[in-house]
Amino acid sequence: MGRLAGKVAVITGAAQGIGAIMAQALSEAGATVLVTDVQDTAKAVKAITDAGGTAQGMTVDVTNNDDLASMVEKAKSMGGLDIMVNNASIFATLKPKPFFEISDEEFDTIMRVNARGVHQVMRAIVPTMIGAGGGKVINIASGTFYYGPPGLSHYTASKGAVIALTRCHGRELGDKNIQVNAIAPGLTESEGLRGNDAFDMARAPTVASRSIKREMVPEDLLGTMIYLASKDSDFVTGQTLNVDGGKINV
Numbered sequence: 001m002g003r004l005a006g007k008v009a010v011i012t013g014a015a016q017g018i019g020a021i022m023a024q025a026l027s028e029a030g031a032t033v034l035v036t037d038v039q040d041t042a043k044a045v046k047a048i049t050d051a052g053g054t055a056q057g058m059t060v061d062v063t064n065n066d067d068l069a070s071m072v073e074k075a076k077s078m079g080g081l082d083i084m085v086n087n088a089s090i091f092a093t094l095k096p097k098p099f100f101e102i103s104d105e106e107f108d109t110i111m112r113v114n115a116r117g118v119h120q121v122m123r124a125i126v127p128t129m130i131g132a133g134g135g136k137v138i139n140i141a142s143g144t145f146y147y148g149p150p151g152l153s154h155y156t157a158s159k160g161a162v163i164a165l166t167r168c169h170g171r172e173l174g175d176k177n178i179q180v181n182a183i184a185p186g187l188t189e190s191e192g193l194r195g196n197d198a199f200d201m202a203r204a205p206t207v208a209s210r211s212i213k214r215e216m217v218p219e220d221l222l223g224t225m226i227y228l229a230s231k232d233s234d235f236v237t238g239q240t241l242n243v244d245g246g247k248i249n250v
Helices: 017-028 042-050 065-077 104-132 153-176 197-209 218-229
Strands: 008-011 032-037 055-059 083-086 135-140 178-185 240-243
Touching: 008 017, 008 065, 017 032, 017 042, 017 083, 017 218, 032 042, 032 065, 042 055, 055 065, 065 104, 083 104, 083 218, 104 135, 104 153, 104 178, 135 153, 135 218, 153 178, 178 218, 218 240
Parallel strands: 008 032, 008 083, 032 055, 083 135, 135 178, 178 240
Antiparallel strands: none
């Protein structure tokens, strides 16, 4: 039996890349998984079911309250909503640029999806988790918050907001047996990022700045995610765990 056997996990932004790999790991740990994204989730769901897991997929925009209500109802039909992984984010398609070249529209789009999306998801899921007696929330933040890389001020601000929301939600939901924590990854060679040469200039310096001198891959996040999704972290909330090969010490 896996560590998450009998649990239902919902993950956003999981059609491909880091999210899809996280969804597979949740399944391998025993959870039934609801894979959501604005893109087609069929490939990610098939990867799970082909491996013997149980998963369903659906289209969900984390900034659309009707979509989120449907997501909650779908999870309940699958057995509940025990684990929520807030992974949906805009990053891999970004082209770094000086902050004074970022339009208001681009800034607002990043903040709406990356930050407000977490707020909207939490507002949608909390009544169900409270009714069930508790749950686990894992937010995907970013190590950029701690060192402020040039060219990504809007993204960094949005992930700083995710860390702030993690702290506030953890505080507000502690007496409801809902643990809310975040993971702050370093630069991760995801499926989407490998196709974006705008980040080429950051790759070698990032590896050089790490204690563990290699590229980071999505699989490096899985152990921390499963820990935060399991009962092992029942007395941990409001925290952000850096998973970056030792680049940042906070």
